[in-house]
Amino acid sequence: MKTHLIDGQWCAGEGDAFESLNPLNQQVLWLGHGASAAQVADAVRAARAAFTGWALRPLAERIAFVERFAQCLREQAEALATAIGEETGKPLWEARTEVTSMINKVAISIRSQAERAGEQRGTDGSTCLSHRPHGVVAVLGPYNFPGHLPNGHIVPAVLAGNCVLFKPSEMTPRVAELTVQCWQQAGLPSGVLNLLQGGRRTGEALAAAEIDGLFFTGSSSTGAALHRQFAGRPERLLALEMGGNNPLLVEPVENRAAAVQIILQSAFISAGQRCTCARRLLVPEGRWGDELLRELVQTASAIRPGAFDEQPEPFMGTVISLHAANQLRDVQQHLIEMGGRPLLSLTQLRPGAALLSPGIIDVTALEALPDEEYFGPLLQVQRYQDFDQAIALANATRFGLAAGLISDSAECFARFHVLSRAGIVNWNKPLTGASSSAPFGGIGASGNHRPSAWYAADYCAYPVATLQAETLSAPPAVPGLCG
Incomplete structure (x- = not known):
């Protein structure tokens, strides 16, 4: 089965075989092989090759792609909700709510990007604050919200100009496949988003690859393992969103x-x-x-x-x-x-x-x-x-x-x-209630101070401070320097 998307092409996995089961009746919903280390490397190269062109696109064009993605989600909402329900076991009313959250995340991410990662100019006209994408980033998704939570990383990352390698939970590969198909239908250029299915070996290969950042949602134990793997690599950004007691x-x-x-x-x-x-x-x-x-x-x-x-x-x-x-x-x-x-x-x-x-x-x-x-x-x-x-x-x-x-x-x-x-x-509100227009994340073993939701734009781009002048002129004289 062709279950991986690398550089715009669907292909079969070369790694370990695994399957996704309906948790109620153990019916096989998805069957395939994980991505091998070589396929992970191919996906990284594809993303790296696509990065320059994607980052140089005007923001308005990137926004148009993600808005078309949201429209595709609307058109495929019931099919996607059914897939979420079958693969996770959550009731259809809740699965439909998750799809709605995925759709709404697009507009929220656009507003967040403008507020937290937009361009600003100083009052003197010579100072400028802008934000730049990291390059190639990995997104490791969980099984409990297989559409909404990876979407909360992918959408702001793509908006910022990054290219993404997406490895969903091995428990929910079917939902991920349908979601990525929506990105394809939105016309996203090849290599901007790559899908790598698989379990632990695929995840380890992805974390060890030549990437610029990794955004993870999942258990504290896995997050801690990723943190250890990234030790001594301060140039790589790691955003951890983990659980809680x-x-x-x-x-x-x-x-x-x-x-x-x-x-x-x-x-x-x-x-x-x-x-x-x-x-x-x-x-x-x-x-x-x-x-x-x-x-x-x-x-x-x-x-x-x-x-x-x-x-x-x-x-x-x-x-x-x-x-x-x-x-x-x-x-x-x-x-x-x-x-x-x-x-x-x-x-x-x-x-x-x-x-x-x-x-x-x-x-x-x-x-x-x-x-x-x-x-x-x-x-x-x-x-x-x-x-x-x-x-x-x-x-x-x-x-x-x-x-x-x-x-x-x-x-x-x-x-x-x-x-x-x-x-x-x-x-006096359910503990499970959280707003997408606020940051989402924790401290201690629950995260590494990089909250997501409204603050996702913060870790999807880095700030660039600029002093600039359209007309070249000599700077003010300083003692001891001949002019």
């Missing part, structure tokens, strides 16, 4: 039903497979907290997971694979063996399907809570005695992506906002 702190509030809904959407939307999902719920000791947990467990028990195209539409679908489902079941058992108390057991709902029910486990009694991101519908509960202890528990993580507070007190949020170690801090 995100806390959601709840105080006694009047509208407890609303608090329950925010918690459920924070923890279990996308089957818990958003990097901003709440992993730890901090609940006050005492009667109010007991009642909150009772209502939370009761409501979570009624959540109906289902197939991506099931009617009526389910709240959440599968996790990405049977392997991921089994890992989450093992994590739950491990936490129980450590002293955790299951309030609602995560269970596999169908044999041979990666379809899980939500799990809630009280881990307050654990002496040493593992500081890990469990990527799925498993919520850990920790009880606290006072607000200062709750903030300390929230910050007791090496990650720093997202943190949230449910509270009727503006004073408490002001304190929480300042003291939280996170790049996203929400108040």
Whole structure:
């Protein structure tokens, strides 16, 4: 199968064979071979050859290409949403929302590029600030948002004048293929965007290639490995967007039903497979907290997971694979063996399907809570005695992506906002809510201070400061220099 796009031509892979499976029924959705190291090198050469012409195109022309890409996405929206649903297991309502986000990203990226990477002239007319593309950059995409998240790197990179090597997750190659076909239909010149399918070997070959930058979205462990691989190469830009062990702190509030809904959407939307999902719920000791947990467990028990195209539409679908489902079941058992108390057991709902029910486990009694991101519908509960202890528990993580507070007190949020170690801090909103018109990223093991979304333009180009004059004249005289 011709599954790679190199220099405008589709070709078969020469590397390891792999396949993409429907996580609900294990049906083969995509079958092919990964790109070999030689094919990665070919793609780098193609991108390098295309760079000069692409970078020299007027910005208005580059904008026209990405706007045609957005139009193609609109025309292919339902086919792309179906592919996302089949390959990730997320319900169609959510897959359609992802496609809409992909379309909207184009206009947002154009505005961001103008604001953050446009040209500026000083008041004296001789100083100028402009931005230049890096050259050839790699984009490594995740499986949870296989269209939207790589798109958030690719669109601003192409707008800035870079040429891109795109390696999607090996779990979602079909979505990537359809997306790149839309770029082709938009008329993007050969070599500007190259698609390299594959797993770890392809990713390692790409990171080791002669590229100018790499933009990664995925796990903290893989991001750390890339950081080590780039050690001693300061000339290469690395932008890491990784996960989090995100806390959601709840105080006694009047509208407890609303608090329950925010918690459920924070923890279990996308089957818990958003990097901003709440992993730890901090609940006050005492009667109010007991009642909150009772209502939370009761409501979570009624959540109906289902197939991506099931009617009526389910709240959440599968996790990405049977392997991921089994890992989450093992994590739950491990936490129980450590002293955790299951309030609602995560269970596999169908044999041979990666379809899980939500799990809630009280881990307050654990002496040493593992500081890990469990990527799925498993919520850990920790009880606290006072607000200062709750903030300390929230910050007791090496990650720093997202943190949230449910509270009727503006004073408490002001304190929480300042003291939280996170790049996203929400108040009385689902933790999974984020705006594309704001930066997106975290600190600690969640990122390397290169947030994406509205700030993606920052790492897609570098600033150039210029002093200039249209008319040549001698500079002011300085002592000791003969004129």
